[in-house]
């Protein structure tokens with residue numbers, strides 16, 4: 001672990017790029033780091049270091065979620081570059097669950113595509129309240145066509161409750177900005193200004209007991225097991241006792257880092273790595289939750305309001321009934337659950353229904369928590385927990 005400590009000088013936010021495959025999310029992410037590196041408030045992260053897992057290079061699509069950090073004049077950001085490929089939308093849900101705002105990347109050449117719409121729907125569901133649009137590849141697009149794409153994107157956002165008329169839509173070229181073309185580096189500056197001003201600093205629940213949904217688990221040779229993720233609430237310090245829900249382990253945090261920089265204390269919103277004393281690597285998984293001991297009681301039964309996606313939105317073509325067993329994506333967890341629709345008994349695509357769910361295992365639940373429902377690799381529903389039973 002490197003030695004320069006993290007110094008908190010600016011408010012920290014978590015943002016990310018989402019959008020259809022090949023619309024330019026990773027190129028744009030690299031371009032943002034380049035523009036800010038030239039300004040002196042970040043380090044350039046080239047495309048191939050963002051799109052870096054071996055599995056990805058082989059298939060040429062973003063599968064794992066990559067994080068980079070940078071600063072604007074007013075803020076410090078952790079930025080996650082989310083995958084666009086349909087098979088990996090579940091990774092997108094994990095990433096979006098921790099975002100304060102998102103940059104929706106839409107190719108000005110192609111317009112809205114299936115994952116553009118799916119990502120907007122999922123973002124809404126997992127609680128991303130602010131979206132800024134990057135109309136990418138504007139270097140290659142024709143202006144009238146781009147105008148149409150912009151209208152189409154604003155309509156899509158309005159349809160999902162984002163107030164499409166007031167959402168900033170910035171025409172950019174990640175590719176040309178990476179090449180240093182001044183017209184297009186200016187477009188990236190404009191995009192960052194839009195993010196700085198349009199995405200508000202969210203309220204951080206610093207006084208609540210510590211909770212972090214585990215996004216990834218790794219081993220540091222000679223030091224032990226590390227879990228990473230964004231702190232959902234509270235504060236954690238080196239030396240604090242924590243419990244890992246899902247693994248049923250109590251342990252102590254022996255190290256804390258953000259982007260390779262050690263810190264004494266992490267707080268709600270921070271994207272961190274936690275070194276856990278004496279926890280075997282295979283005891284902890286993505287989807288587990290690290291929390292202050294005794295602060296949450298995991299459970300498996302809850303009631304929820306659920307929207308069943310229509311076929312046009314990529315959902316099912318047939319109704320679901322009591323006994324249906326899809327996967328539930330809750331925070332970073334992916335758990336099977338059985339649906340009970342009560343007296344209604346049947347829910348058709350396009351319906352909003354109340355259901356009781358019995359999950360296959362206990363997870364920390366609370367009223368207001370958003371989740372996605374998936375089946376056979378596609379999203380079929382989106383809901384909010386109304387009560388824990």
Ligand SMILES: Nc1nc2c(ncn2[C@@H]2O[C@H](COP(=O)(O)OP(=O)(O)OP(=O)(O)O)[C@@H](O)[C@H]2O)c(=O)[nH]1
Nearest residue numbers: 021022023024025026027061062084137173174175
């Ligand atoms: N003309 C032009 N091409 C671009 C621009 N941005 C990206 N591209 C090209 O579009 C293709 C896809 O870019 P990526 O950045 O890999 O797209 P992505 O959205 O990250 O793709 P996935 O991660 O697979 O979903 C590449 O060939 C890029 O060079 C742009 O601003 N202008």
Ligand SMILES: [Mg+2]
Nearest residue numbers: 025026051062
């Ligand atoms: Mg990518």
